[in-house]
Amino acid sequence: MRIRDKCGQQEIVGFVLIVVLVMVGMMVFLVISLGNNGEPLDSVEVSTNLDVLMRTTTECAITYEPDYDDFEDLFKSCYKEKSCSNLDRDACDYLNESLWDVMNGMMVSEAGIKDWSVDFLERDEDGEVGILRVEDWMNCTGKVNSAQRAIISGGDRLIVRMKVCMINN
Amino acid sequence: MWSVVVEKRGQMKIMQMAFMIIGVFFFFVLVGLFFLNFMIGDVQSGAYELQKRQAISSLEMIAGMNELSFDSRESMMLDEDKLMVMSGGLGDGYEDFWPVASLRVYKVYPTFSEEKKCPGIDCNYYDIYDSGQVDVVTYSSFVSICKRVKEFGHIYDKCEIGKIVAGVKIRGSEAVNED
Numbered sequence: 001m002r003i004r005d006k007c008g009q010q011e012i013v014g015f016v017l018i019v020v021l022v023m024v025g026m027m028v029f030l031v032i033s034l035g036n037n038g039e040p041l042d043s044v045e046v047s048t049n050l051d052v053l054m055r056t057t058t059e060c061a062i063t064y065e066p067d068y069d070d071f072e073d074l075f076k077s078c079y080k081e082k083s084c085s086n087l088d089r090d091a092c093d094y095l096n097e098s099l100w101d102v103m104n105g106m107m108v109s110e111a112g113i114k115d116w117s118v119d120f121l122e123r124d125e126d127g128e129v130g131i132l133r134v135e136d137w138m139n140c141t142g143k144v145n146s147a148q149r150a151i152i153s154g155g156d157r158l159i160v161r162m163k164v165c166m167i168n169n
Numbered sequence: 170m171w172s173v174v175v176e177k178r179g180q181m182k183i184m185q186m187a188f189m190i191i192g193v194f195f196f197f198v199l200v201g202l203f204f205l206n207f208m209i210g211d212v213q214s215g216a217y218e219l220q221k222r223q224a225i226s227s228l229e230m231i232a233g234m235n236e237l238s239f240d241s242r243e244s245m246m247l248d249e250d251k252l253m254v255m256s257g258g259l260g261d262g263y264e265d266f267w268p269v270a271s272l273r274v275y276k277v278y279p280t281f282s283e284e285k286k287c288p289g290i291d292c293n294y295y296d297i298y299d300s301g302q303v304d305v306v307t308y309s310s311f312v313s314i315c316k317r318v319k320e321f322g323h324i325y326d327k328c329e330i331g332k333i334v335a336g337v338k339i340r341g342s343e344a345v346n347e348d
Contacts, residue, residue: 022196029204044222045310048245052311055246056278057327066320070328105278106311106330143214 043145043164049106050147050162053118056102060084060094071099075120075160076153079131092132095120099134107136107164115140115165123150123157131158140165224308228333231272232312236263237297239315239326247274247331249316256295257288263298270305271336272297276314278330305336 054072061068062077065086069077077084077091084094099118107116117135121128148161232238232245236255239248252274254260274295285292314331317324 018193022200026200043218044225048225049311052245052313052330055243055313055315055328056330057325066318066323066325068325068327102278102330105280108280109275109277109332 041143041145043147046145046162046164047147049164050149050160053102053106053162054149054160058094058098059087060089060091060098061086062091071095071102072149072151074098075151075158078120079122079153079156079158096132096134100136103134104136110164112167113164114138114142114167117163119159119161119163121159121161123159128159137165142166225310227268228308228310228312228335231267231269231335232333236260236266239313243313245310245312245333246328247312247314247333249314252295252297252314253288255297256286260297264300267298269298269335270302270338271299271307271334273299273334274312274314275332275334276329277311277332302336302338304339306339307334307336309334 055070057068057070058074059068060074060077062073062082062085069084069091074091074095078095080091082091083089084091087094103116103118107113115135115137117133117137119130120132121130123129143166144163145166146161146163148159151158151160229244232247233241235241237247237251239246239251255263274297276293281293284294287293287295309332312331312333313328315326315328318327
């Protein structure tokens with residue numbers, strides 16, 4: 001009777017062990033496969049979009065006309081709290097408005113993109129500090145692609161990061 | 170009598186083991202399918218990204234040609250004056266030159282509601298080349314459209330945002346637009 005009991009107990013222990021091992025394996029697999037889903041992926045497409053955006057000439061001239069800033073210079077001018085002399089406006093205000101217009105114009109022509117955002121950040125030893133965010137970001141459920149560019153202004157390191165949310169197929 | 174009972178118990182044990190093996194087998198098959206599903210999803214998105222990369226690389230090559238480029242050191246930067254020349258009938262001798270079935274460049278910003286062919290007043294797209302082929306798949310990418318402008322007695326480079334759209338002849342029956 002005792003021998004039969006022991007056999008039964010061993011079978012139960014073996015079964016539980018198999019179940020536990022399989023569960024652990026599945027958990028590890030799930031963590032690996034789902035781990036990167038929330039993070040935006042670097043995309044060559046978004047990288048091209050960001051390059052084109054940065055080269056675009058704006059209507060803001062800081063010192064004289066026609067020395068207009070492109071968006072890369074306008075980010076620097078905004079960081080240095082300069083003003084557009086020809087428009088009599090703060091560079092950051094103009095950047096905020098014009099960036100939204102341009103990005104909206106670009107993304108309207110892209111059928112596969114649902115939402116977008118552009119972040120302007122300063123990077124220091126403690127991490128990243130947000131300076132400006134322009135976005136049309138509602139409720140993204142699709143894949144998020146991103147790209148970023150570093151701008152050096154004086155001794156400071158600035159980052160411009162573009163994120164786009166793709167429409168789920 | 171005793172041997173019949175032992176035989177029955179043995180059969181029961183064999184059946185238990187067989188059921189257990191079948192259960193474990195199906196369980197691992199399900200886990201395998203689940204894993205395969207994830208892997209195929211990864212491969213599909215990888216293939217799509219690769220296809221996109223290849224298309225952008227081809228467009229970059231076209232945009233970098235001397236006939237279109239504004240600055241050979243920068244990629245995806247088109248010269249608006251060259252676009253004007255190539256779309257204004259002067260590019261007729263280039264039929265065999267373009268490695269694509271069609272080539273168009275649109276101005277994206279400022280936005281427009283109605284397409285107006287260039288050259289012309291307030292025009293917004295350049296028809297560089299069209300072979301007339303119907304079954305084409307199109308690939309597109311944003312580009313900078315730049316020109317040298319004189320304003321207030323000074324010369325500067327003005328860049329706007331455009332989109333280069335290239336049509337490639339379809340092989341077989343695939344028909345996807347990558348706009």
